[in-house]
Amino acid sequence: TAAHLVRLYDRYKALDKDNKGYLCPEDLGAIKELAMNPICDRIIGAFFTSGQEMLDFSSFVRILAHFRPIDTNRPKEPNSSDQINSRSNKLKFAFQLYDQDKDGKISRHELLQVLRAMLEKQVTEEQLESIADRTIQEADLDRDDAISFEEFRKSLEKVNIEHKMSIRFLR
Numbered sequence: 001t002a003a004h005l006v007r008l009y010d011r012y013k014a015l016d017k018d019n020k021g022y023l024c025p026e027d028l029g030a031i032k033e034l035a036m037n038p039i040c041d042r043i044i045g046a047f048f049t050s051g052q053e054m055l056d057f058s059s060f061v062r063i064l065a066h067f068r069p070i071d072t073n074r075p076k077e078p079n080s081s082d083q084i085n086s087r088s089n090k091l092k093f094a095f096q097l098y099d100q101d102k103d104g105k106i107s108r109h110e111l112l113q114v115l116r117a118m119l120e121k122q123v124t125e126e127q128l129e130s131i132a133d134r135t136i137q138e139a140d141l142d143r144d145d146a147i148s149f150e151e152f153r154k155s156l157e158k159v160n161i162e163h164k165m166s167i168r169f170l171r
Contacts, residue, residue, distance in 0.1 A: 008064070012057050022054040023047075038117045042097045066093045067165060088153075090165040095152050105146035108132050 015027045028044045029035055037043060047055055047063050055063075068085040083089070098106040098114055111132045119128065139147045139155040147155070 005061070008061055009057060012060050022056050023060060024053050024055070028055075038120065039097060039114060042100070042114070042117075046093065046096060066090060069162070087162055090161050091153050091156060092149065094161070094165065095149050098147075098152075105144075105148055106152065107146050108136055111135060111147070 012023065015023055015030070017027070017030075025044050025048060028047060029040065034040055034043060047060070062084065065084040066089060095106070096102070098110050100110055100113070101107075112128060115128050115131055123131070136145065136147060139151045141151050141154070142148070
C-alpha cells in the first residue's frame with residue numbers, strides 16, 4: 001500500500017545518514033541486527049550488483065520484497081510469474097549468498113566459507129570440512145562435487161523457507 005511505501009521510504013532515509021540520496025554498503029552495515037549476522041557481508045553484497053556501490057530506493061524496496069511474508073490469502077493469478085517473495089525466489093536469493101562466483105553451483109570451497117563465517121570457533125576446521133563434505137554428498141544428486149540450484153531446492157523441500165526468510169518490516 002501507499003502507507004507501507006511511505007514507511008519504507010522513511011526507513012531508507014534514516015539509513016542514509018549523510019543525505020546522499022542513495023545507500024552504500026556501509027549504510028546497511030550500520031544496521032546492528034544485520035552487523036551481528038556472521039554472513040553480513042554476503043547479505044549486504046546481495047543488495048548491490050557487481051561493481052555497483054549505490055542503492056536507490058526502488059532497488060531497496062525490490063530487495064526487501066524477498067523477505068516479505070507470503071500472503072496465503074491472496075489468490076495467485078493463473079498466468080502471472082512468481083511473486084518476488086515466492087518460495088522459489090527466496091531460495092534463489094539464499095542460493096546466491098553461497099554461490100559467490102555466480103557459476104550456478106555451490107562448491108565445497110564456497111560452502112566452507114559460509115560455514116566458517118556462521119560457526120566461527122564453535123567447531124574445528126576438521127569438523128567444518130566434515131560438515132561440508134556430508135552436505136555436498138547428501139545434496140549432490142548428479143555427483144559433480146557441487147550443489148546446483150535444483151539440488152539446493154530439493155535439499156530444502158521440507159524446510160519452511162517462507163517463514164525462515166520472512167521479516168516484518170512494517171510493524
